[in-house]
Structure formats: C-alpha cells, structure tokens
Amino acid sequence: MDEKKLFPAPLRTTRREFLKAAGLASTALALPTFIPASVLGRDGAVPPSERIRVGGIGLGNMGGGDFGTFLGRPEVQYLAVCDVRKNVRDGKKAQVDERYKSKDCVAYNDFRELLVREDIDAVHVATPDHWHTLIVTEACRRGKDVFCQKPETLTLREGPLMVEYARRYSRVVSGGSQRVREDYRGTVDMCWGGKLGKVLSINVVTNNLSHACNLPPEPVPAGFDWDMWLGPAPWAPYNAKRCDGNYSTEDFSWRSYWDYSSGEITDWGAHHFGGATFAVDVRELQPQEVIYHAPEGDKRAHLEFVYPNGMKITHCKPGKANMEVDNNERETRAPKPIPGYKGKGGIIGDFLACVRSREKPFRDIQFAVNTMSVCHLGTIAYRLQRSLKWDAAKQTFPGDAEANRFTDRARRQPWQL
Amino acid sequence: MLEQAFEALKTYDYGVDRHVLDPIDEAAVTTRNDPAARKDLESRLLVVLQSKAPRDARDYVCRQLRTIGTAASVSALEALLPDPDMSHMARFALERIPDSQAGKALEHQLPKLNGQLKIGVISSLGTRGQGVSLLRPLLHDSDEAIARAAAIALGCIATADANKALGSAKPRPALAVLFADASMSCAEKLLATGHAKEAKATYQRLLKNNPPELIRLAAERGLKACQTG
Numbered sequence: 073m074d075e076k077k078l079f080p081a082p083l084r085t086t087r088r089e090f091l092k093a094a095g096l097a098s099t100a101l102a103l104p105t106f107i108p109a110s111v112l113g114r115d116g117a118v119p120p121s122e123r124i125r126v127g128g129i130g131l132g133n134m135g136g137g138d139f140g141t142f143l144g145r146p147e148v149q150y151l152a153v154c155d156v157r158k159n160v161r162d163g164k165k166a167q168v169d170e171r172y173k174s175k176d177c178v179a180y181n182d183f184r185e186l187l188v189r190e191d192i193d194a195v196h197v198a199t200p201d202h203w204h205t206l207i208v209t210e211a212c213r214r215g216k217d218v219f220c221q222k223p224e225t226l227t228l229r230e231g232p233l234m235v236e237y238a239r240r241y242s243r244v245v246s247g248g249s250q251r252v253r254e255d256y257r258g259t260v261d262m263c264w265g266g267k268l269g270k271v272l273s274i275n276v277v278t279n280n281l282s283h284a285c286n287l288p289p290e291p292v293p294a295g296f297d298w299d300m301w302l303g304p305a306p307w308a309p310y311n312a313k314r315c316d317g318n319y320s321t322e323d324f325s326w327r328s329y330w331d332y333s334s335g336e337i338t339d340w341g342a343h344h345f346g347g348a349t350f351a352v353d354v355r356e357l358q359p360q361e362v363i364y365h366a367p368e369g370d371k372r373a374h375l376e377f378v379y380p381n382g383m384k385i386t387h388c389k390p391g392k393a394n395m396e397v398d399n400n401e402r403e404t405r406a407p408k409p410i411p412g413y414k415g416k417g418g419i420i421g422d423f424l425a426c427v428r429s430r431e432k433p434f435r436d437i438q439f440a441v442n443t444m445s446v447c448h449l450g451t452i453a454y455r456l457q458r459s460l461k462w463d464a465a466k467q468t469f470p471g472d473a474e475a476n477r478f479t480d481r482a483r484r485q486p487w488q489l
Numbered sequence: 490m491l492e493q494a495f496e497a498l499k500t501y502d503y504g505v506d507r508h509v510l511d512p513i514d515e516a517a518v519t520t521r522n523d524p525a526a527r528k529d530l531e532s533r534l535l536v537v538l539q540s541k542a543p544r545d546a547r548d549y550v551c552r553q554l555r556t557i558g559t560a561a562s563v564s565a566l567e568a569l570l571p572d573p574d575m576s577h578m579a580r581f582a583l584e585r586i587p588d589s590q591a592g593k594a595l596e597h598q599l600p601k602l603n604g605q606l607k608i609g610v611i612s613s614l615g616t617r618g619q620g621v622s623l624l625r626p627l628l629h630d631s632d633e634a635i636a637r638a639a640a641i642a643l644g645c646i647a648t649a650d651a652n653k654a655l656g657s658a659k660p661r662p663a664l665a666v667l668f669a670d671a672s673m674s675c676a677e678k679l680l681a682t683g684h685a686k687e688a689k690a691t692y693q694r695l696l697k698n699n700p701p702e703l704i705r706l707a708a709e710r711g712l713k714a715c716q717t718g
Contacts, residue, residue: 288504
C-alpha cells in the first residue's frame with residue numbers, strides 16, 4: 073500500500089464551492105474592485121478559502137514562536153487562539169486581527185471549545201508537556217491535524233496513544249523538534265553518506281533530570297486559570313516560578329519539575345536523541361535494553377541504549393561529546409538518500425505541506441514517540457539506578473513490576489486518557 | 490539522616506526546602522533488595538499518611554507509595570479516595586501498585602463516589618484494565634460526564650467484554666461519537682491480538698448506524714485492516 077496516500081484530505085470547502093454556497097458565484101464579477109488581490113488569490117497569494125485554517129493552543133514562550141511562524145505563512149488562515157492566561161490569548165488575538173485587518177479571531181481559555189470548531193483544519197500545540205497527549209488525542213478525535221511541540225509525551229504510555237489516534241483518524245501529526253533535521257546535518261550527512269563506514273554507536277549529552285517542586289503559595293494573578301494550567305497534574309498552589317515557561321531545566325521553570333516535565337533529558341533529549349536516532353537510522357525502532365553504568369570516582373552515571381539491530385546510543389558516556397560517533401571506516405557502507413522536509417520553511421513548512429499532501433511529516437508522531445521512549449527509558453533507569461529491559465511491542469518492562477510502575481501516572485480528575 | 494527526614498516530613502509544607510526529604514527518596518531506591526528495610530520504610534510513610542500532617546506531606550507520601558507501596562498500603566490509600574483534596578494522590582499510588590488489592594480498593598469505592606472523584610476512580614480502573622462489570626452500567630449514568638468517563642475507560646481496557654459492553658450500550662446523542670471512538674479502541678486492540686472476527690463485527694456495527702464522516706472513514710479503514718490483516 074502507498075503510505076503517502078494513507079491520509080485522506082480533510083473535509084473542507086473549496087473557494088469555488090464556498091462562493092457558490094454563499095450565492096456569490098454569479099455576482100463575483102460585479103463586485104467592486106477594492107477587494108484585496110490576496111483575497112482573490114492573485115499575485116501568488118493563497119485566497120482565504122483555500123488556506124489551511126489554523127488554531128493555536130498554548131501560546132507563551134515556544135508557543136509564541138510557533139504562533140508567529142504559522143501566522144506569517146501565506147497558506148495559513150489563523151482563526152483561533154487558546155491560552156489559560158487572558159493577557160496572552162488577548163495579545164495573540166490582537167496580532168491575528170491586525171494581520172487580517174478584522175476582528176474575527178476568537179480567543180479561548182479551554183482548548184476543547186476550540187477543537188469542536190468544524191472550520192479549523194489544524195492546530196499547533198505548545199502547552200507544558202503534561203497536557204500534550206490529552207490535547208493531541210482530542211484534536212485527532214475532532215479531525216484536526218496537529219503540530220505538537222517537543223517533548224511530545226510525559227510518560228511511556230502516552231506515546232502509543234498519540235500514534236493510535238493519529239492513525240485511527242488519518243491525521244497528520246508532527247512532533248516539534250526543528251533541531252533533528254537542522255542542527256545535526258553534518259553528522260547525519262556523514263552517517264547516511266557512508267563516509268564513516270559502519271556506525272557502531274553515537275553519544276548524547278544532556279544534564280539534569282527534573283525534580284520535585286515545593287515552592288510556596290502565591291496569589292493567582294487575575295486572568296490566569298490556574299486549575300486549567302495544572303490540568304491532569306497533581307494539585308499544587310500557584311507560584312509564578314512553578315509555571316514559568318523559560319527554558320531553564322534546573323529550577324524556576326515548569327521544565328524543571330517532575331509533574332510537568334522530565335527535565336533536560338526530555339527537553340533537550342527530544343532534540344539530541346531525535347538527532348542521534350536519525351543519524352544512526354533507528355528512528356523506526358525503540359531500544360530493547362538500557363544498561364545503567366553506576367558512577368565511578370568523579371565520573372557520573374551514564375547509560376547505554378541497545379537497539380534490536382545492535383545499534384547503540386550512549387548517554388553522557390565519559391569522554392564523549394554530544395553527537396560523537398563511534399564507527400569502523402574499514403567496513404564500507406553505500407550512501408543512502410537522506411529524508412528531508414517537504415515544502416519550504418523548516419519543520420512548520422514541512423507540516424503544512426503534509427497537511428496539503430496527506431503525507432507523513434518529517435517528524436511523524438511515531439518517530440517522535442520513538443525518540444521520547446529513549447528519553448523516558450533513560451529517566452527511569454537513572455531514577456531506579458539500574459539497567460532495564462524493554463519490550464517495545466508490548467510497551468512493558470518484562471517481569472519488572474518496579475519499573476512498570478513508571479510507565480504512566482494517574483491523571484487528576486476529570487482528565488483521562 | 491533518615492530519622493531527621495521523617496521528623497521533617499511530619500510538618501512538611503509548601504515553601505519548605507525540598508531537600509530535607511532527600512534521605513527518604515534515597516531509601517526508596519536503596520532498600521530495593523532489603524525487604525525488611527523496605528517494609529519499615531513503607532510503614533513509616535503510612536504513619537504520616539494517616540496522621541494530621543499537612544496536605545503537602547501526605548502528597549509526598551503518596552508519591553513514594555506509587556514507587557514502593559504494597560498491599561499493606563492499600564487500606565490507608567483507599568480511605569483517602571473520598572477526600573477531595575487527597576483522592577487524586579491516593580489514585581496516584583493505587584493506580585500503579587501492582588497488587589490486586591489496589592484494584593479491588595478502587596472497585597470497592599466506585600459505587601460510593603460521585604462527580605469528579607468517581608470519574609477519577611473510573612479513569613484509574615481503565616488504566617489498570619479492570620472493572621468492566623462495574624463500568625458497564627455507568628455508560629447510562631444520568632451524569633453525562635460519568636457516562637463519558639466509563640466509555641473512555643472501557644476503550645482503554647479493550648477486552649472482548651469491554652467491547653461488548655460498549656456495543657450493547659445506547660449512548661445519548663452527545664456521546665455517540667465518543668462511544669464509537671472507544672469501540673474503535675477495542676477493535677484495534679482485538680485485531681492486534683488476533684481477534685479479527687470480533688474487530689470486524691465492531692466496525693460493521695459502527696458503520697450500520699450512519700455515523701459522522703470522521704467515524705465512518707475510520708471504521709471503513711478498520712474494516713479494511715480486518716480483511717487484509
């Protein structure tokens with residue numbers, strides 16, 4: 073079966089159908105000439121009725137960057153914004169309205185209200201990690217294509233659910249690491265181009281895991297829906313540093329705290345492990361074993377992920393740099409064509425091109441989930457301070473009740489997966 | 490050090506330096522191969538859980554019991570399921586304790602709870618993959634949110650019994666798509682485990698009911714997978 077044609081196009085109205093339905097087709101030629109050329113699709117512009125209709129969920133920090141990129145794309149018609157911070161969503165609505173010289177953009181506090189809109193084709197999601205799977209699966213259930221920022225998952229159980237929903241509803245679901253394709257090009261080119269001969273292993277470096285948060289209570293700012301920000305995470309009192317979206321993974325950002333993130337091993341790990349699995353061509357696999365090497369002397373603990381095909385990815389191996397490859401040049405390898413983005417404009421351009429073509433995007437959700445499995449397996453090995461076996465087909469640690477406790481966490485009611 | 494940490498735990502509250510509990514974190518790992526020490530650790534945590542310690546302290550205990558809790562912790566955790574402040578954290582531990590007593594505690598409390606706390610227990614039963622006979626009648630609960638939660642949980646359990654429960658239910662119109670979605674979760678898992686006949690029957694049932702376009706397309710693809718798989 074041709075995988076490229078697995079995803080049917082979204083159900084939508086063409087410009088011609090739209091005009092006809094609106095009773096305007098026969099009068100279009102009589103319209104005054106002040107209709108902007110872009111509305112009519114002249115000068116290379118995409119007319120609104122043929123644009124991809126987009127909404128954004130989680131629009132601070134990284135979400136703000138994604139928002140700007142989507143809004144600036146000519147093939148996008150931005151319809152709705154969603155954020156639990158009123159000042160953020162109102163600011164983004166104003167930007168959208170300014171862009172289109174209208175008041176049409178709708179601002180939501182609750183993502184579910186945005187997702188029930190049948191006129192939205194695709195959403196981009198950049199909430200904290202603890203929300204990703206709930207929003208992505210619901211978006212698929214509502215027939216939306218999704219661009220989800222990394223780290224795509226918070227637990228091992230969440231990954232297969234995301235893939236399941238994407239496939240069930242034939243949605244284009246892209247993970248959000250732009251660095252996998254763009255930052256590690258040199259290493260990827262050498263590995264795929266055969267210049268290194270047989271690749272034996274690759275090393276990834278990230279720092280600390282996340283930790284508990286016990287910051288004191290502070291008053292919840294006006295216009296901040298704190299309960300919705302927490303969502304499925306355990307209840308905790310508001311503190312500005314607990315929910316700050318800055319990029320620290322050490323403290324005073326949600327990326328630092330266990331309830332919302334696994335820390336740098338997932339936050340940067342999504343990039344680095346994504347690049348490593350791409351470089352050594354194991355994006356379609358998950359490790360079968362994680363070997364824990366306990367700290368010795370002044371050397372920190374490190375890990376070795378073993379793949380079913382024998383490939384190894386190490387984490388923080390002493391003396392090894394990030395993305396450093398071990399290889400055997402004497403065993404020659406023929407060059408392979410390197411997968412790339414469809415369309416133009418980086419990973420978001422790739423996603424939008426795939427929304428049109430119904431192809432799988434470069435960071436298809438299955439690849440993203442496989443990357444995240446490395447991050448999560450590593451986190452669990454470090455927390456338990458021991459080696460682990462992993463059955464990727466069954467998504468369990470075989471015969472290991474202790475490790476299996478870490479494959480998921482109970483969600484705060486009423487949130488449910 | 491461990492003694493001091495347990496002393497600090499009695500009054501542990503938001504704003505206190507979290508590192509005062511580090512020795513307990515460490516003990517949860519290092520007692521793995523020392524059953525007596527592990528049992529002692531669990532017992533001491535349970536004392537705090539059943540005390541009037543601050544919510545933050547008991548929250549911390551539940552997190553530890555998620556990792557090391559056994560059947561010995563179940564009754565203390567079950568007692569917290571009706572407590573609006575602690576119900577989630579009790580499930581945080583119970584959902585991941587492999588002993589069957591943990592699942593029985595959730596089943597035992599299910600009929601006694603209402604509203605969001607009941608939804609939480611339904612969710613945990615779904616994740617644990619048990620309680621089909623208790624969830625089935627909830628598909629017709631007068632509280633739409635409960636019926637919705639039961640359908641999602643049965644889709645999560647995805648056994649032949651769960652599939653039958655969903656298939657024989659008559660969802661209110663607002664939940665029809667969600668019930669169909671849960672049925673497809675079952676069908677996909679049944680197909681993946683070699684029960685193509687049951688999966689096929691599920692897709693055929695969904696297609697008979699003139700479903701919305703998105704469900705129809707998904708069910709048609711599922712049906713095709715049954716025929717080609």
